Amino acid sequence: xxxxxxxxxxxxxxxxxxxxxxxxxxxxxxxxxxxxxxxxxxxxxxxxxxxxxxxxxxxxxxxxxxxxxxxxxxxxxxxxxxxxxxxxxxxxxxxxxxxxxxxxxxxxxxxxxxxxxxxxxxxxxxxxxxxxxxxxxxxxxxxxxxxxxxxxxxxxxxxxxxxxxxxxxxxxxxxxxxxxxxxxxxxxxxxxxxxxxxxxxxxxxxxxxxxxxxxxxxxxxxxxxxxxxxxxxxxxxxxxxxxxxxxxxxxxxxxxxxxxxxxxxxxxxxxxxxxxxxxxxxxxxxxxxxxxxxxxxxxxxxxxxxxxxxxxxxxxxxxxxxxxxxxxxxxxxxxxxxxxxxxxxxxxxxxxxxxxxxxxxxxxxxxxxxxxxxxxxxxxxxxxxxxxxxxxxxxxxxxxxxxxxxxxxxxxxxx
Numbered sequence: 001x002x003x004x005x006x007x008x009x010x011x012x013x014x015x016x017x018x019x020x021x022x023x024x025x026x027x028x029x030x031x032x033x034x035x036x037x038x039x040x041x042x043x044x045x046x047x048x049x050x051x052x053x054x055x056x057x058x059x060x061x062x063x064x065x066x067x068x069x070x071x072x073x074x075x076x077x078x079x080x081x082x083x084x085x086x087x088x089x090x091x092x093x094x095x096x097x098x099x100x101x102x103x104x105x106x107x108x109x110x111x112x113x114x115x116x117x118x119x120x121x122x123x124x125x126x127x128x129x130x131x132x133x134x135x136x137x138x139x140x141x142x143x144x145x146x147x148x149x150x151x152x153x154x155x156x157x158x159x160x161x162x163x164x165x166x167x168x169x170x171x172x173x174x175x176x177x178x179x180x181x182x183x184x185x186x187x188x189x190x191x192x193x194x195x196x197x198x199x200x201x202x203x204x205x206x207x208x209x210x211x212x213x214x215x216x217x218x219x220x221x222x223x224x225x226x227x228x229x230x231x232x233x234x235x236x237x238x239x240x241x242x243x244x245x246x247x248x249x250x251x252x253x254x255x256x257x258x259x260x261x262x263x264x265x266x267x268x269x270x271x272x273x274x275x276x277x278x279x280x281x282x283x284x285x286x287x288x289x290x291x292x293x294x295x296x297x298x299x300x301x302x303x304x305x306x307x308x309x310x311x312x313x314x315x316x317x318x319x320x321x322x323x324x325x326x327x328x329x330x331x332x333x334x335x336x337x338x339x340x341x342x343x344x345x346x347x348x349x350x351x352x353x354x355x356x357x358x359x360x361x362x363x364x365x366x367x368x369x370x371x372x373x374x375x376x377x378x379x380x381x382x383x384x385x386x387x388x389x390x391x392x393x394x395x396x397x398x399x400x401x402x403x404x405x406x407x408x409x410x411x412x413x414x415x
Contacts, residue, residue, distance in 0.1 A: 010183040011161040011247030018120040018134060019158040019166035020141065022099065023175040025116035026056035029095050030085055032150035041082045045072050047267070048084045055087065059175055095149055102144045106137060111252075119163050121252075134159050138178050161247040167199045183247065190217035200244075208232050221245050257294065261302075261352025262286045269308055269345035273337075276346055280337060281330050283351045288326035291353060297322040299355030301329065303336040307344035315339060316354075323353055 022028065026044040031037045041061035045052040050073035057066040057075075064079045075082050096115045103110050103118055107125035110118050122134060138157040145155055158170030159180040168189070169179040181189050195206050195217060212231045214220050220241075228238030243250045262283040270276065280303075291298060301323060302316035315336045323329050333351050 009246065010186060012183045013161050013247075015134065015159050015161045015165075015180060015182050016122040017160055017163055017166040017249075018122065018138065019160075019163065019170040020103065020118045020120065021156045021158075021167075021170050022095075022116040023154045023156060024056055024058055024062070025095075026087060026092060027058040027061070028153055029092055029149075030088070031058060032152040033091065037083060038152055041066065041079050043072070043075055043082050043084050044087055045075075045084050046087070046265075048072060048086055050076075052084075054084075098148050099145070102141065102148055105144070106141070119166065135178060135180060142176075142178070162244065162249040163251040164199060164244045165247050168197075171197075171199070181247075186247065187218065187221070190221055193217050195220060217245075257296070257356060259352045259354040259356065260287050260290045260294070260296070260298070261350060263348060263350030265348050266346060269347050271342045271345050273342060276342070276349060277334065277337065279349055280333055280351065281326075283349065284330040284333055285326045287351055287353060288324070288329050291329075291356075292324065292359075295359055296356040297324040297359050298329075298353035299323070299357065300353065301332045301336065302352045302354065303333050304348075304350045305340065305346050306348040308347055309344050311344065313340050318355065322357065324359065329353060 027042045030042060030044060031040075037058075039060060040058070041064060042058040043054045043061055043066055044056045045054045047053075050071065052072045054066065054068060054070045054072060054075055056068060061075075061079060061082055064082075066075050066078060066082065072084055075084070092115055096112075099116075099118070100110070100112065103120060107120060107122055109121040109123070109125070111120075112118055122137075138159065141157065142155060145153055154176035156170045156174050156176065157178040158166045158168065158172070159178075160166035160169050161182065165181040165186070169181045170177075172179045172189075195201050195209055195215070196203070198217060198220075201209075209215070209220060209232055212223075212227060214223055214232070223232075225239065225242045228242050229235065230238070232238055233241065240250045264279060264283060266279070299322050300316060300318045302314065304312070304314035306312050317332070317336060319332060321328075323332060329351075
């Protein structure tokens, strides 16, 4: 690495990146929609059964100790009066779209990180041309959100010279906070935090840092580049952290997508191959819709199952013809399913496609069979986009409206 990078200091540029995060998104949207839920402990769980996982908790529930990832039964032990709701994705996607429209009034350079998080780059924006302080802009955004989403909704706003520091600032004072991190206050900010408080530092990375003699964010900041690259992260990721901690942008780089997939936890565990095949078809349809929506075809497929005895089975296969249409994905997945013995009841089922390549430009003959499959798949998607999810479906998916229902992924904004 060159000496200029070795000596790279803090980013002293004006902080023009803003991170906006809806507080306790699912739970707070439910409280906004139903005033009877306000100021009460609320949890939104994938299922309202005892083993269902809590996806979001209201701040009243968090104050009692309810955490994301906790089971419903554990939540009720801590708080017998907790109100458990199942997700209402349409409500959350509507809030996401209104959230986006509010932010688009300020600049079109924004990125949805998840259904409840946006990153905004104000470089070249009207606010910058008017020399407005971004904290004033943040206050106006908070006001707009209350007017457009509801007076019970709050957001956290962070401002920084890069995405990492903006996200870190957004999490400093929840709920309804707003903070700014600059070269002037970055060391003071780091001095108040633990390593695990830094976005992207999980327990595994925390252990790696500790083994290298790094125990605090300030020690992390002051660690030399060679140590991060060669002792902690064992590669280029050490250089990325070296830049990120100092306020230099690295996270706006878009890396190529590697796979698309869907998974499902069976409410009724079974060994019945026909039942599993029907579930698999719906997973393949959802996977195919995402694959086609993002303009890809795939050269590989993977299927995995978990069983009631806690065993796990997985198999993947590279193909001689790329996958695009749902029926082709399903046939490839069924070929893998036929190789597994279903002696124990299946509890979870998942399928993914990988080896992605863009479908444009696509070189096919007019009467090529793949062209017909592609055209039919796209036409089917257009009908479903216009008239509603699963309006046009394979026969195998008939009468499955309440199976593998729409879910909201935390790191996705696709409905």
